[in-house]
Amino acid sequence: MQHLYLRRTAFAVAVFLVVLTAAAAALRAC
Amino acid sequence: MRYSFWQGALWITLYAVLCMLPVAAAYAGAAAPARGFWVEFGVGLGFVGLAMMGFQFVLTGRFKQVASSFGLDAMLQFHRQMGIAGTAFVLAHPVILVVAQPGYVEFFDPRLNLPRAVALSAVTAALVLLLATTLWRRPLGLRYELWRAAHGGLALAVMFIGLVHLLQVNYYVSVPWKRALWVVMTLGAMGLLIHARVIRPLQMRRRPWRVAEVRRERGQTWTLAFEPVGHEGMSFEAGQFVWLTLGPTPFSFQQHPFSISSSAAQSGRVELTIKALGDFTSQIGETAVGTTAFLEGPYGAFTLSGEADGGVVFVAGGVGITPVVSMLRTLRDRGDHRPVTLLYGSTYAESALFWDELHALAESLNLRFVPVLEEPPDGWDGERGLFSPELLERHLPTASEPVDYYVCGPEAMMDAVESHLLRRGVPARHVFSERFQIV
Numbered sequence: 001m002q003h004l005y006l007r008r009t010a011f012a013v014a015v016f017l018v019v020l021t022a023a024a025a026a027l028r029a030c
Numbered sequence: 031m032r033y034s035f036w037q038g039a040l041w042i043t044l045y046a047v048l049c050m051l052p053v054a055a056a057y058a059g060a061a062a063p064a065r066g067f068w069v070e071f072g073v074g075l076g077f078v079g080l081a082m083m084g085f086q087f088v089l090t091g092r093f094k095q096v097a098s099s100f101g102l103d104a105m106l107q108f109h110r111q112m113g114i115a116g117t118a119f120v121l122a123h124p125v126i127l128v129v130a131q132p133g134y135v136e137f138f139d140p141r142l143n144l145p146r147a148v149a150l151s152a153v154t155a156a157l158v159l160l161l162a163t164t165l166w167r168r169p170l171g172l173r174y175e176l177w178r179a180a181h182g183g184l185a186l187a188v189m190f191i192g193l194v195h196l197l198q199v200n201y202y203v204s205v206p207w208k209r210a211l212w213v214v215m216t217l218g219a220m221g222l223l224i225h226a227r228v229i230r231p232l233q234m235r236r237r238p239w240r241v242a243e244v245r246r247e248r249g250q251t252w253t254l255a256f257e258p259v260g261h262e263g264m265s266f267e268a269g270q271f272v273w274l275t276l277g278p279t280p281f282s283f284q285q286h287p288f289s290i291s292s293s294a295a296q297s298g299r300v301e302l303t304i305k306a307l308g309d310f311t312s313q314i315g316e317t318a319v320g321t322t323a324f325l326e327g328p329y330g331a332f333t334l335s336g337e338a339d340g341g342v343v344f345v346a347g348g349v350g351i352t353p354v355v356s357m358l359r360t361l362r363d364r365g366d367h368r369p370v371t372l373l374y375g376s377t378y379a380e381s382a383l384f385w386d387e388l389h390a391l392a393e394s395l396n397l398r399f400v401p402v403l404e405e406p407p408d409g410w411d412g413e414r415g416l417f418s419p420e421l422l423e424r425h426l427p428t429a430s431e432p433v434d435y436y437v438c439g440p441e442a443m444m445d446a447v448e449s450h451l452l453r454r455g456v457p458a459r460h461v462f463s464e465r466f467q468i469v
Binding site for chain 1: 042045046049050053054057064065066067068070071073074075077078082100104107108111112115118119458
């Protein structure tokens with residue numbers, strides 16, 4: 001069962017990292 | 031070993047935090063002046079992407095402490111998913127920079143700096159190759175051992191060029207401690223691969239096994255029995271698996287995971303039941319008795335617990351019966367009479383593994399054995415077809431006590447059964463599965 005959640009988790013982690021990187025860049029740039 | 035939601039959540043949070051660490055380190059202390067958002071974003075993706083690539087070596091490092099939260103197969107699936115994501119991050123890095131400021135294209139200009147242009151072009155090609163050979167190994171006709179050698183080599187090249195690029199650009203890492211952090215982290219990641227491919231085989235060389243018996247089972251499947259040579263063997267939990275290397279040396283790219291089929295209550299001998307399927311297993315029946323072998327493990331969280339009062343349900347398809355038969359044999363040897371239901375799917379009766387033994391186990395255990403044949407013989411009055419929701423509903427327990435479900439078999443079957451259990455309201459922590467079709 002963990003595989004069904006794992007795929008979603010991996011996708012969520014990737015999206016989360018993009019958002020965090022963008023937020024860090026935005027803070028840095030302003 | 032049980033899956034633990036909180037332990038898993040903790041590891042995933044730690045993973046995300048560590049992936050962001052390079053960005054935090056870049057901005058910390060005496061940082062270089064800030065540029066526009068898109069440049070900072072492009073640079074940030076490069077940092078995070080390289081960190082993700084570094085953690086790929088941890089995910090594939092077979093660390094029992096981490097794997098016990100998820101199952102090693104799930105770790106490898108996560109490695110695969112994050113490999114795709116990490117590649118996207120790293121490739122987005124130059125694309126965003128060049129789009130934001132076209133001047134960055136000079137990094138790829140061989141007239142300005144030949145080694146830099148060659149290195150960056152090579153690392154881009156290596157990344158694409160790394161991903162393509164993994165996603166499409168079978169359609170490309172790439173043999174497993176070649177893929178495995180290339181995968182490690184390309185990964186090392188990507189990390190090394192990534193580190194050199196970062197140090198050469200020297201924008202956010204001009205302070206010595208930042209440079210040291212990157213060097214230590216990158217070399218640490220690369221060291222994990224060296225550990226897996228060199229140190230671990232060296233340790234395994236001191237614990238060889240020999241093939242004691244090769245037994246033909248039904249349906250192009252063989253059971254290989256292994257005896258330890260000069261050591262006490264291994265203790266394992268029923269349902270676990272080992273990585274098998276056949277031949278005189280553990281330094282081989284041919285190392286594959288197989289479920290143990292023998293009882294965990296018997297010490298010494300370990301049996302693996304292997305179906306002749308792919309390039310490595312097609313010759314498995316011709317293995318000579320006396321052949322040296324190396325078993326790495328045991329691994330896996332697909333194991334029995336004593337927690338579910340309502341008993342256990344196994345849903346197995348084809349060769350997916352091997353870890354299940356290990357659990358059933360162990361229950362028999364330990365005199366465990368918990369209620370067990372086994373739904374076992376096979377195409378034909380003739381190719382159904384452990385057919386006679388499963389019928390015998392149904393007599394000696396508190397086991398309800400439900401064979402399901404896709405192509406049953408004439409006169410068959412048992413279940414037929416695939417594991418449809420209707421078929422499952424006819425046999426799954428309706429008791430209110432918690433029941434543990436173990437699902438092992440072909441991908442499509444596992445998807446169907448797991449989805450049905452979810453819809454039925456079975457909590458995810460009571461469903462166990464194992465998947466090894468990764469590359």
